[in-house]
Amino acid sequence: MSRLAKIGGWFEQRLKIAPVLEETMGHRVPSKSASWFYVFGSAALTVFIVQIFTGIMLALIYVPSAGQAWDSLQYLNHGVTLGWYLRAVHGWGSNFMVAIVLIHMVQVALFGAYKYPRELTWIVGVFLLLMTLGMAFTGQVMRFDQDAYWGLGIGASICGRVPLIGKWVVHLLLGGPIIAGDTLSRFFAFHVFVIPGLLIAFVSVHLLMVLKLGINEWPMPGRLIRRSTYVQEYEEMTRKDGVPFVPVAVWKDMIFTSVVIGCVLVCAAVYGPYGPSGIPDPTIVQTVPKPDFFFQWLYALLAFLPPQMETPALLIGPVVILAWLILLPFFAGEGEKSWKRRPIAVVIILLAAVSLGTLTHLAGYTPWSPIMDAWSGDPVPVQYLNGRTPLERQGAAIFQEKQCRNCHSIGGSGGMRGPSLDSVAVRKTNAQLVRQVVQGGGNMPAYGKNLNPAEVAALVSFLDTLHPPNQPPARDAAAQISDQSDHFATGSGKQ
């Protein structure tokens, strides 16, 4: 034992690290801050360390070449012992990292931790969030499959909307005029060198400030923050009611961190690695690209923005949000910290959470997209064909053949882009159906040029049968009175 102490002493004489360690580990935190609410930052840091470690492991095998990346991922999945598991841990680690960084941000926002004197800690944190998302996006490109290829296409298309310099931005993003070898190489450099380097630097500054300024105290409703008195009050609080970080607070961080890492490891083992999906050959157009989990809210948002709003929202929206996050501690740097007395903060966070959650949920089944093989894959329900006239059955065939099904569901299957047609005859009269099919409108293409009059008649006669058994189809009351409109009246009235 004394020999161990001697060796320790030899190093200490040269490193002089003991006082620093003592100051770091033993720094006093307000006793109420030694709480389960204060564990997310350390968990995010630990997941980041796992990401660095697994990332280096993957780099031992991965080939950052557009021609070979996909093959090297297959090799990692199937040819290298436990390669699949390291890929899975890295992939699931990224999911958890984004999630925990967001939770951490919500917690410090709700507890007013960004207020004086921790403004810079918050701002550095905002950049850490951006870098985390940057890692997520570039990481998705590393998995060089169809989703990665078309994801790059989406990124380039967004950049192409920048006025005046859009073309240059696209060329800089892709490293050339088109997605090719140079594109993957530069994303690799960003994913492996640039962003992780910045992350490590920013995390260090972030942590240093937590140590120097002290952890945020537990916010008490009514205890207002003033720039003139805060530092003194905080020092007094930690002196009177402070506890050393090690061991009073640290065990909660350690337990939570191990639970998070445990979850990553279990998810990786149970669900396995992400892809890669199909080979990144752009001539395979039979693909339905989709971003990874963390960008699905954006994918959904882009389906709902009206076309004229899309470019401004894409280009101005992020700048406004970023500016607001950075300026937040300057216009709200003093005053109440407790979320119990900050209803606007709570509402904003709830709104953001509900919006992100809803959009992500919608991206799970993409109701805005046509289902590309519904027309050939989903049969017309038998009850819609039983006892129908030959013309109506012909209409059902046209309904399938003309891909109507890709956007309209019947019998619970088919696309959701347009309304479900199970009871369309109740909503529209025969004449209205003819008009809708021929002229389109309301976000439906006009089929007038692709259907001859006989096909329109057959299709509409089929649509006219689509109503619940106890509910009569819509009728044109005026047409029924008028003898001249006899054709339309009998068309819909006899069903």
Next chain:
Amino acid sequence: MSEDVSRRQFFVWLGVVLNSLAALILATPVIGYLLAPLLRAEGGQYRQWIDLGELDEFPEGQTRLAKYKNPISNAWDGDTDNIPCWVRRLQGETFQVFAVNCAHLGCPVRWFPQSGLFMCPCHGGVYYRDGSRASGPPPRGLFQYPYKIEGGRLMIQGGELPTLASPSASLNKRSQECQG
């Protein structure tokens, strides 16, 4: 004494100036290297005439998927230098050659001959057979490549990813608006 200090001060400043100069000299090629894709873009040499094949491969009145090798490609591009496009032959020597990239966000649109529509799987952009926008979020019709016929073969001018900022977008804006 004070003279001594100012002399040291001078050498500190000299050190700063010399290092700044060195940094500048280093930065110039680095910046040039980083901006290389832009310098290449200014020349526009990547846009070349590409042979899509014999005219007979494209029957009149039909729209078919054609593939070509990217005119400027490297050995390590892998499959990414295979580029598809939709070729529509109206009649005789009148063609329309569409990029597969949706004008909304660049996803690959698919042609459905039965309904005469291009549909995009990402956000539901739909186009008519002439490439004009039918429905959904695209701000314009499909991008078109310029084409010409040489010695009985169909040639298109390609080589870049069509986006709203690329030349292939501006080239056909006028005709698109007419059709819309």
